[in-house]
Amino acid sequence: MTSSGEEKSPNRAESERQYELRLYVAGQTPRSMEAFSNLKKICEEHLKGRYSIEVVDLLENPRLAKGDQILAVPTLVRRLPEPIRKIIGTLSDTERVLIGLDLRPRKP
Amino acid sequence: MGEAMSSTKESIPVKQLRKIPTGIGGFDEITGGGVPQGRPTLICGGPGSGKTLFGMEFLVRGAREFNEPGVFMSFEEKDTDLVENFSSLGFDIENLVAGNKMALDYVHIERSEILETGEFDLEGLFVRLGFAIDSIGAKRVVLDTIEALFSGFPNEGILRAEIRRLFRWLKDRGVTAVITCEQGKGTLTRHGLEEYVSDCVILLDHRMIEQVATRRLRIIKYRGTTHGTNEYPFLIDEGGLYVLPITSIGLTHKAYNERISSGVARLDNMLGGEGYFRGSSILITGTAGTGKTSLAAHFANSVCARGEKCLYLAFEESESQIVRNMRSIGVDLQPWLDNGSLHVHATRPTLFGLEMHLVSMNKLVRDFRPSVVIMDPISNLVSIGNSAEVKSALMRFVDSLKTEGITALFTCLIYGQHQDLTEMGVSSLMDTWLTVRDIESGGERNRGIYVIKSRGMAHSNQVREFVLSSNGVGLVDVYVGPGGVLTGAARLAQESKDRQDQKECAEAIERKQREFEARKLSAEAQVAGIMAELSAQEKELKKAIEEEDEMKLKLDHQRSEIARQRHAD
Numbered sequence: 001m002t003s004s005g006e007e008k009s010p011n012r013a014e015s016e017r018q019y020e021l022r023l024y025v026a027g028q029t030p031r032s033m034e035a036f037s038n039l040k041k042i043c044e045e046h047l048k049g050r051y052s053i054e055v056v057d058l059l060e061n062p063r064l065a066k067g068d069q070i071l072a073v074p075t076l077v078r079r080l081p082e083p084i085r086k087i088i089g090t091l092s093d094t095e096r097v098l099i100g101l102d103l104r105p106r107k108p
Numbered sequence: 109m110g111e112a113m114s115s116t117k118e119s120i121p122v123k124q125l126r127k128i129p130t131g132i133g134g135f136d137e138i139t140g141g142g143v144p145q146g147r148p149t150l151i152c153g154g155p156g157s158g159k160t161l162f163g164m165e166f167l168v169r170g171a172r173e174f175n176e177p178g179v180f181m182s183f184e185e186k187d188t189d190l191v192e193n194f195s196s197l198g199f200d201i202e203n204l205v206a207g208n209k210m211a212l213d214y215v216h217i218e219r220s221e222i223l224e225t226g227e228f229d230l231e232g233l234f235v236r237l238g239f240a241i242d243s244i245g246a247k248r249v250v251l252d253t254i255e256a257l258f259s260g261f262p263n264e265g266i267l268r269a270e271i272r273r274l275f276r277w278l279k280d281r282g283v284t285a286v287i288t289c290e291q292g293k294g295t296l297t298r299h300g301l302e303e304y305v306s307d308c309v310i311l312l313d314h315r316m317i318e319q320v321a322t323r324r325l326r327i328i329k330y331r332g333t334t335h336g337t338n339e340y341p342f343l344i345d346e347g348g349l350y351v352l353p354i355t356s357i358g359l360t361h362k363a364y365n366e367r368i369s370s371g372v373a374r375l376d377n378m379l380g381g382e383g384y385f386r387g388s389s390i391l392i393t394g395t396a397g398t399g400k401t402s403l404a405a406h407f408a409n410s411v412c413a414r415g416e417k418c419l420y421l422a423f424e425e426s427e428s429q430i431v432r433n434m435r436s437i438g439v440d441l442q443p444w445l446d447n448g449s450l451h452v453h454a455t456r457p458t459l460f461g462l463e464m465h466l467v468s469m470n471k472l473v474r475d476f477r478p479s480v481v482i483m484d485p486i487s488n489l490v491s492i493g494n495s496a497e498v499k500s501a502l503m504r505f506v507d508s509l510k511t512e513g514i515t516a517l518f519t520c521l522i523y524g525q526h527q528d529l530t531e532m533g534v535s536s537l538m539d540t541w542l543t544v545r546d547i548e549s550g551g552e553r554n555r556g557i558y559v560i561k562s563r564g565m566a567h568s569n570q571v572r573e574f575v576l577s578s579n580g581v582g583l584v585d586v587y588v589g590p591g592g593v594l595t596g597a598a599r600l601a602q603e604s605k606d607r608q609d610q611k612e613c614a615e616a617i618e619r620k621q622r623e624f625e626a627r628k629l630s631a632e633a634q635v636a637g638i639m640a641e642l643s644a645q646e647k648e649l650k651k652a653i654e655e656e657d658e659m660k661l662k663l664d665h666q667r668s669e670i671a672r673q674r675h676a677d
Binding site for chain 1: 213215216217221222223224225226227228229230231232233234235236238239240257260261
């Protein structure tokens, strides 16, 4: 799911920035499923409408492990906005995921 | 295996730990074949101890010499850095990678980049490694250094479990892996990795001993192999690693019967007529300036002239100095240097530690393959070790040379009056011991040479005067007279006096002979005179007798005439 990226003024930029996320997994393991579902949940809650998730299965694309320097699985890479951030694990710790993605936790 | 228990003849088939050669100098010898095949080997060491080099050489040689492609997974250096660093060693990594003989994978671990948010594993690593292995059909793998994972990933529990899994995975893949890791303070590895590697653990030690860097390799563990637990000195030079293989622990050298000339004909005469035994060890001792190097040079000269190769290890003089000095006594070593049969390696002993010298000398011998090695002199090796250490090092060197059947000649400076002792007590290692000693008399200092011992041959016990001239080394008979041993000018004086005496004696005899001749002549003359008189008298007598006979006849005739006339009337 993508939405068009447009130039916004700096004040609103932060909350409007397009997030390009890549989740690296190694096959359809319970862990990778968990990570994916956690990720979707977080994205829907905090990044509605401005994120894109790409799932890369290293078993099918082993070359990318070297190219993107992936060791741990699952690994979530925030490719946009820069700088690149890497978060490893099942993403079950939401607080940490948000910190890692540089998202201020939504005030309830 | 089922029949084993019942039958007494058949033995239980023993599964030997197969080994694959690393190609690293000396290493395969001390391990009896190399590293265990299909298993992980742990190489521990401090910074700069040579772990990465070991791993890289293992792969490069594996690809070049044993046709086994390999994967180098580096956690610390980028591939470009590795290529650059190792090109100076003649490891053309780029070429190997291009030819699919090697694969480099740089794993970048940045702790600050990694945020842990739940359970994870290191499957990514496995995928990468698996991919690299499959892409070139690798049989060898190096992970350098696996400790980097610990600094990157916070969860040690998961990490250890994954490392254990990695080693199992490597075994299942059937690749031979070399894993490097940092040495801990007081422990073998910083994170206790040796628990996971049960087959082979090697320690590379690099420490300073009395200001000299010393490298040692130790086999901590090697399952299924009786290995020496000693530390083996090794060096790193422009060819890679070289470990000193102390293989012949026992005295199992073959003894040769062939003899080779010492380069000085009369010296050969003193040594049973033929010279040194091939493969023996020869020691030449003497005080300063007695000509030990000259003797060594003569030996080198004769060896090269026969078409054999000679390695000259010089610890005091440079190559050009030796050549110049030897030219002054008529020995020209330059042609042999030019055609490659003589190789001079000149170093100051203090440049390295004793063990480094030993390793580098061994390597020189291995690379140059001489039939004769000369070490001139060994006496200043004590400046880098005490006597016991030097003796031990020399003993190992002599052992290794004898195993190869290489003849070794050592010169040694000795001091003072105890000219039958060497400072290090190395004479027991030597088969032949010659000494050049000073003979001082009449205000002169001359040299005498004699054979103290020479195993296995009848040797002369005579002291010969040792003369250096522009024609080389010469041995001259020493004059032993009532006044003792005379050499030099005194000898010449005595020799000339002897000649004089002899001459006088000869003249006296001649004179006597002449006198006798004269007397004989005169005696003969006298005899002749008497004989002449006698014969004259004999003649006279004969004449008288004749006359008387005639007279008597005449008388008779007269008487008979008278008688006849008287009858007639």
